[in-house]
Amino acid sequence: MNKKYALVMAALAALAMIATACAPTSGKPVATPADSARAAVESDIQMENNDAMKNQGLEGTRWVLASYRNAAGEMVDILVDTEPTLEFGQDGQLGGNGSCNRYFASYTSEGDKLTIGPAGSTLMACDPPERMQQEVDFLAALANAATFTANGEKLEIHDTDGATLLVFQISQPASLTGTEWTATMVNNGREAVTNVLEGTTITAVFTEDGKLNGSAGCNNYMTGYTIDGQTITIDPPATTRKLCPEPEGVMDQEAAFTTMLSQAATYSINGNALELRTAEGALIVSFTAAN
Secondary structure, eight states, X not given: OOHHHHHHHHHHHHHHHHHHHTSOOSSSOOOOHHHHHHHHHHHHHHHHHHHHHHHTTOBTOEEEEEEEEOTTSOEEEOOTTOOOEEEEOTTSEEEEEOSSSEEEEEEEEETTEEEEOOOEEOOOOOSSHHHHHHHHHXXXXXXXXXXXXXXXXXXXXXXXXXXXXXXXXXEOOOOSBTOEEEXXXXXXXXXXXXXXXXXXXXXXEXXXXXXXXXXXXXXXXXXXXXXXXXXXXXXXXXEOOOOOOOSTTXXXXXXXXXXXXXXXXXXXXXXXXXXXXXTTOOEEEEEEEOO
């Protein structure tokens, strides 16, 4: 416990005894000077903890997972085309992308000590199964956090024995405009999100003047868009008229993508990942920034 906190709380205990002796006997709780002082001290301690987190570069930083301890107890690199993330908030809450789903949890920190509560998450299923297993292992490692080290560019989280659980690198988000986005997951129009078909590429380029174009997998498409904060409106796209017989399913994938695109209501960018979602929160397409 913080020495300052201990000393002041001892003084408050004495004040509380005096306040109790002088308190009315109506049976209703009465705020005393000791109560007010205690609340002020606890607020001050919380501010100090928040300042410590800021000084250590945790709050306000988007951390991207580089490697993690898997269920076999081995440190492994993350899967290609995945980007698990971790962001600490000032309100004792953290969250990010687990590999497929968004997750959230509470946390406390003092010095190099870090405790993370049980995580909740959205319930989307993603292929391949290894992606979901990575998410399970990642969230399990977070729950076992005991200490951390951070140097501004790299964050490591350790268990109670000091063994490394997670290694993160700092990340700066890509820009919506001027970035070539390549789709990794698409909504098939039947309330399911699947990987982009092997052998096909879906892209998106948003220009500063409100134009959107790219490849829909077979044909090129072009349309316009407007944004207001995190709200986005995309006009129904026009496409070229080519027919691609292979790979199997490419034309169905393209039809679903171009149809769903105009249903986009919100967008979010986390590092190198862009998501378009409907007004109900259903994922339409997830992109990664091309290198």
